[in-house]
Amino acid sequence: MSKESCEKLSLLFNVLILCSKNSQKFSSLMDIKQLGSFSEVHLAQHRRSKRLVAVKCIHKTALRGREAMLENEIAVLRKIDHENIVSLVDTFDTPAKLYLVMTLATGGELLERIVERGSYTEKDASRVIRQVLGAVKYLHQLGIVHRDLKPENLLYETPFEDSKIVISDFGLSKMEEQGVFSTTCGTPAYAAPELLQQKTYDKKVDLWALGVISYILLCGYPPFYDENDTQLYRQIIKAQYEFDPPYWDDISESAKDFISHLLQKDPEKRFDCEQALQHSWISGGGALEKNIHGSVSEQIQKNFAKNQWKRAFNATVVVRHLIKKALAAEAEDEAEASST
Numbered sequence: 301m302s303k304e305s306c307e308k309l310s311l312l313f314n315v316l317i318l319c320s321k322n323s324q325k326f327s328s329l330m331d332i333k334q335l336g337s338f339s340e341v342h343l344a345q346h347r348r349s350k351r352l353v354a355v356k357c358i359h360k361t362a363l364r365g366r367e368a369m370l371e372n373e374i375a376v377l378r379k380i381d382h383e384n385i386v387s388l389v390d391t392f393d394t395p396a397k398l399y400l401v402m403t404l405a406t407g408g409e410l411l412e413r414i415v416e417r418g419s420y421t422e423k424d425a426s427r428v429i430r431q432v433l434g435a436v437k438y439l440h441q442l443g444i445v446h447r448d449l450k451p452e453n454l455l456y457e458t459p460f461e462d463s464k465i466v467i468s469d470f471g472l473s474k475m476e477e478q479g480v481f482s483t484t485c486g487t488p489a490y491a492a493p494e495l496l497q498q499k500t501y502d503k504k505v506d507l508w509a510l511g512v513i514s515y516i517l518l519c520g521y522p523p524f525y526d527e528n529d530t531q532l533y534r535q536i537i538k539a540q541y542e543f544d545p546p547y548w549d550d551i552s553e554s555a556k557d558f559i560s561h562l563l564q565k566d567p568e569k570r571f572d573c574e575q576a577l578q579h580s581w582i583s584g585g586g587a588l589e590k591n592i593h594g595s596v597s598e599q600i601q602k603n604f605a606k607n608q609w610k611r612a613f614n615a616t617v618v619v620r621h622l623i624k625k626a627l628a629a630e631a632e633d634e635a636e637a638s639s640t
Contacts (some may be wrong), residue, residue: 303323304567304607309391319511323387324395326410333542339548340518341354341355341356341357342354342355342356342357342611343355343404348376349526351572352404352406353389353394353401353403353404354401354402354403354404354405355399355400355401355402356399356401357367357397357398357400357608358370358398358399358400359393359397360396360398361396361397363398368474368588369471370398370471370514372473372474373470373471373473374391374397374400375387375446375475376470376473376475377400377475379441379442379444380438380444380470381404381634382435382438383464383466384431384432384435384464384465384466384467385435385438385439385466385467386402386403386455386466386467386468387402387403388400388401388402389402389403392478401638405454405456405457405466405468405554406454406456406457406458406459406585407455407457407458407459407460407463408454408455408456408459409451409454409455409456410428410451410454410455410456410465410517411452411516411600411604413450413456414593414597414600415597415600415601416598417597418529418593419591419593420591420592420593420596420597421587421588421589421590421591421592422518422551422552422555422581422587422588422589422590422592422594423589423623425514425517425518425555425587425588426581426582426587428454428517428519429464429510429513429514430469430577430582430583431464431581432449432454432456432465432510432513433510433573433576433577433582434577435466435467435638436449436467436507436573437504437573437574437577439473439511440503440506440572440574443475444475445473445474445476445505445506445529446467446470446472446473446506446509447472447473447474447505447506448471448472448473448487448490448509449467449506449513450467450487450489450490450512450513451492451508451511451513451604451610452469452640453467453469454466454468455465455468455515463483463528468601475500488529488532488536489512489522489524489525489532490508490512490513491505491508491509492505492508492509492538492567493502493508493536493538493565496533496536496537497537501567502567503565503572504570504572505609507520507562507570507571507572507573508562508563508564508570509575510525510562511559511563512524512560512563513553514559514560514562515563516600517539517596518551518555518559518592518596519547519548519550519551519595519596519599520547520596520597520598520599520600520602520603521547521599521602521603522603523541523542523559523563524536524540525603537565538565539563539565541563541564543556547595547599547638549639550566550588550590551588551592552581552586552587552588553582553595554580554581554586554587555581555586555587555588556580557579557581558576558581558582558586561575561579562576562577564589570580616630
């Protein structure tokens, strides 16, 4: 670490001592080791146990107007204790900053790890989805809907081959006790039809997102894609996707059936977590062990370039404009259908 970096860390440590009402407790527990640049995440070590953790630093000036969202994220994280979910260890508050101490995931993002592998099969994809389904089932039993499941939020806990998957980023999650879900949020490519149509929705939106993720894990590209937002929304609202040759020629019928039950336009017909976990592709011998790494990794690198498909959106003017276009496209399709 450079002298400049060390000085910055020393300054941060002193700020914690001087400003935080919990500073003595924080400094007695944590040794700051490394400072992240863009993400504002610090790597810290527990002084007694030597356990490494991630410390998320949030500047309160940047938080103005979003306090409720952060409070919600913290409330959700405090309820969670599951091996496949990043958990909140502690929080420390200063006049200028809020620090969230989180369990540390060092194994990288899901898609990055797939590309790095030498071999990759349906069985590997099935194991990943089974872990995520177990964690999502746990969340749903607690009345928590994640609302932003996507590959970037699925991390490997360690760099080792046998590492488990953990779900991260609960900034858009919500508890059922908070009332009816109707806010448009998430990432467009993974959003369920009912969410885009501004209908009330429930935990089944997470299962739709898992259908999109499962599809990507088996071919390396998304089921719904168009540079034109209106066309993209039209595809999603219609649940219009294909198992394109040659990319799906070697994929099992069991995998296709599993995905078809998740990418159901009608949430009433869509699998819940328990049904998905019982499907043969997850719990039986439906997942094939043929190496599909070459094709899948090539498509991942082609379709998931850095920063591509990471457009988070919320109930903003931009989103309302896009949804208006999507609904207009849907009305146009209905008019065409009725005239034929």
